[in-house]
Amino acid sequence: MKTPTEIEISLSALQHNFRFIRRLVKKNVKISSVVKGNAYGHGIEQYVPAAESCGINHFSVFSVDEASRVMKIKQPGTVIMIMGWIPADQLSWVIRNEIEFWIFDLNRLQLSLKEAIKQKKKARIHIELETGMNRTGLNVAEAEQVIDQLKAQPDTFELVGLCTHLAGAESIANHVRIHRQVKRFKIMVRLFQNHGFQPAMLHTASSAATITYPAFRFNMVRIGILQYGYWPSIETLIQYISQRKDKSDPLHRIIRWKSSIMALKQIKQGEFISYGTTYQAIENKTIAVIPAGYAQGYSRSLSNSGWVLIREQRLPIIGMINMNMLIADVTSIADAAIGDEVILIGEQGKLSISVASFSELSNQLNYELLSRLPAGITRSVLP
Ligand SMILES: *Cc1c(COP(=O)(O)O)cnc(C)c1O
Numbered sequence: 001m002k003t004p005t006e007i008e009i010s011l012s013a014l015q016h017n018f019r020f021i022r023r024l025v026k027k028n029v030k031i032s033s034v035v036k037g038n039a040y041g042h043g044i045e046q047y048v049p050a051a052e053s054c055g056i057n058h059f060s061v062f063s064v065d066e067a068s069r070v071m072k073i074k075q076p077g078t079v080i081m082i083m084g085w086i087p088a089d090q091l092s093w094v095i096r097n098e099i100e101f102w103i104f105d106l107n108r109l110q111l112s113l114k115e116a117i118k119q120k121k122k123a124r125i126h127i128e129l130e131t132g133m134n135r136t137g138l139n140v141a142e143a144e145q146v147i148d149q150l151k152a153q154p155d156t157f158e159l160v161g162l163c164t165h166l167a168g169a170e171s172i173a174n175h176v177r178i179h180r181q182v183k184r185f186k187i188m189v190r191l192f193q194n195h196g197f198q199p200a201m202l203h204t205a206s207s208a209a210t211i212t213y214p215a216f217r218f219n220m221v222r223i224g225i226l227q228y229g230y231w232p233s234i235e236t237l238i239q240y241i242s243q244r245k246d247k248s249d250p251l252h253r254i255i256r257w258k259s260s261i262m263a264l265k266q267i268k269q270g271e272f273i274s275y276g277t278t279y280q281a282i283e284n285k286t287i288a289v290i291p292a293g294y295a296q297g298y299s300r301s302l303s304n305s306g307w308v309l310i311r312e313q314r315l316p317i318i319g320m321i322n323m324n325m326l327i328a329d330v331t332s333i334a335d336a337a338i339g340d341e342v343i344l345i346g347e348q349g350k351l352s353i354s355v356a357s358f359s360e361l362s363n364q365l366n367y368e369l370l371s372r373l374p375a376g377i378t379r380s381v382l383p
Contacts (some may be wrong), residue, residue: 002378003296003376003377003378004259004262004291004292004296004324005257005258005259005291005292005296005297005298005344005377006257006258006259006377006378006379006380007041007042007043007255007256007257007258007373007377007378007379007380008255008256008258008346008379008380008381008382009042009043009046009047009050009254009255009379009380009381009382010252010254010255010256010382011050011053011381011382011383012383013229013252013253013254014050014051014054014227014254015054016251016252017226017227017228017229017251017252017254018031018051018054018055018056018227020250020251021210021223021226021227022055024210024211025210025217025221026217028219029217029218029219029220029221030058030201030219030220030221031056031058031220031221031223032058032059032060032081032203032220032221032222032223033051033056033058033059033060033223033227034059034060034061034206034222034223034224034227035047035048035051035059035060035061035066035070036060036061036062036063036066036083036084036224036371037062037367037370037371038066038371038373038375039228040224040225040228040367040370040371041255041297041369041370041371041372041373042228042254042255042370042373042379043375043377043379044066044069044070044073045069045073045379046379046380046381048070048073048074048078049073049074049381050381051227052074052075052078057075057077057078057079058078058079058081058220059074059078059079059080059081060080060081060082060083060222061080061081061082061083062082062083062084062085063082063084063085063086064082064085064086064087064090064093064094066082067080067082067094067097067099068093071097071099079100080097080099080100081099081100081101081102081126082094082099082100082101082102083101083102083128083222084102084136086101086108088108088111091108091111091112091115092115092118092119095112095115095116095119095121095123095124096119096121098121098124099124100124100125100126100160100161101123101124101125101126102125102126102127102128102136102163103125103126103127103128103138103146104127104128104136104137104138105136105138105142106142106145106146106149109125109146109149109150110149112125112157113149113153113156113157116156116157117153117156122155122156122157122158123156123157123158124157124158124160125157125158125159125160125161126160126161126162126163126199126201126203127143127146127159127161127162127163127192127199128163128164128165129143129162129163129164129184129185129188129189130142130164131164131166131180131181131182131184131185131188132167132177132180132181132184133164133165133166133167133181134167135165137164137165140188140191143188143191143192144191147191147192147195147197150197151195159192159197159199160199160200160201161199161200161201161202161203161220162185162188162189162192162199162201162202162203163201163202163203163204164181164185164204165204165206166178166181166182166204166205166206166208166209166216167181168208169205169206169208169209169212169213169216169232170207170208170212170232170233170235170236171233171235172235172239178209178213178216181204182204182213182215182216185204189202200219201218201219201220202218202219202220203218203219203220203221203222204216204218205217205218205221205222206221206222206223206224206232207223207224207225207226207231207232207236208232208233208236209221210223210226211226211232211236211239211240212236212239212240225366225367226251227254228253228254228255228370229251229252229253229254229255230251230253230354230366230370231249231251237249253345253346253347253352253354255345255346255370256343256345256346256347257343257344257345257346257373257377258341258342258343258344258346259290259291259292259296259342259344260290260291260338260339260340260341260342261288261289261290261310261330261336261337261338261339261340261342262288262289262290262291262325262338263288263289263338264286264287264288264289264330264336264337264338265286265287265289266284266285266286267281267284267285267286267287268281268284269281269282269283269284269285273285273287273318273319273327274318274319274320274322274327275319275320275322276320278303278304278319278320279304279318279319279320283331284331285329285331286329286330286331286333286336287318287327287328287329287330287331288310288315288327288328288330288336288340288342289325289326289327290308290325290326290327290328290342291324291325292324292325292326292342292344293321293322293323293324293325293326294321294322294323295323295324295374296324296374296377297369297372297373297374297377298321298326298344299321299365299368299369299372300320300321302317302321303317303319303320303321304317304318304319304320305317306321306326307353308326308328308342308343308344308353309342309343309347309348309349309351309352309353310328310330310333310336310340310341310342310343310348311333311336311340312348312349312350312351313332313333313351314351314353315328315329315330315332315333316328316329317329328342345369345370354366
């Protein structure tokens with residue numbers, strides 16, 4: 001059955017974005033496509049094969065359940081990397097399936113090496129180093145313990161990578177902190193090298209650092225938001241286009257989140273619309289009811305402030321977002337009809353709605369609203 005809202009992924013827009021990213025980073029830099037958060041709401045099952053068809057063969061996820069979803073649909077040669085959560089009792093599944101995973105504590109390392117011995121396989125590990133984000137990652141003393149452990153059990157693992165995560169490369173305000181992090185990263189990489197380790201991959205950069213700090217790409221980048229056609233921040237976009245003649249946005253958004261008009265109604269001047277008294281009609285109005293509420297993933301914080309596209313016009317959402325419905329003011333469309341396409345995110349004609357365009361506050365809303373798009377929405381990939 002179709003759901004009240006639907007998601008369409010544009011393969012041609014995705015191809016365009018990967019061409020852009022590929023041109024940006026050098027040939028010898030591996031692109032890992034970050035598909036955590038259900039591929040930022042685009043849908044792992046739809047997105048991963050589409051990205052593979054663009055030549056991507058490395059995917060990063062947060063957790064083991066996401067890894068198992070990618071596992072079911074990926075091509076044989078495609079590699080999965082878990083950056084975060086693995087419960088101890090699922091390490092055996094991870095190692096058996098040759099999934100790469102991050103080590104950020106000694107306990108996980110010990111359990112992994114034990115499991116590797118049991119399975120006569122090698123644990124394919126990336127060691128995450130603490131460089132100043134202060135979230136997960138091993139400090140110098142812990143890294144030295146890891147080195148001792150690894151040296152003691154040389155045939156139980158493959159040290160695929162050393163990595164760290166930068167704390168806010170999307171803002172120039174963090175410039176000093178980011179540089180300090182990479183300095184620490186290099187020192188810790190040298191520590192491993194001095195002990196004879198030669199990891200294949202060094203990686204620190206997500207989308208923002210890939211754009212803003214070319215030197216921090218090393219030989220792998222973890223690209224999330226960019227591939228979906230969004231910028232990590234306005235600053236990152238400005239940073240990029242300020243060095244270009246062409247000032248247009250080089251990315252294409254690949255998602256269209258759409259619905260349709262479910263009901264239309266004439267409202268008299270002075271009437272309140274939807275729950276409570278947050279919106280009062282200043283004049284006679286035509287309103288369209290759209291089956292997209294917070295249960296469908298449409299943020300309630302966009303009550304009286306979001307926009308939709310109908311008949312290639314940008315129209316305001318009025319009143320509160322309900323659990324299953326929102327209301328748009330369609331007074332300016334003379335012949336709006338039930339069944340008309342409504343764009344919640346994406347393009348229609350020459351107009352486009354991006355999540356962030358609702359708010360001057362931050363592009364973080366892109367990440368949040370996209371990744372909260374419910375898994376159950378009907379999704380399809382279009383050419
Ligand atoms: C989410 C994430 C990324 C990708 O971030 P974007 O800003 O979307 O490119 C990269 N690395 C890690 C560790 C992440 O958690």
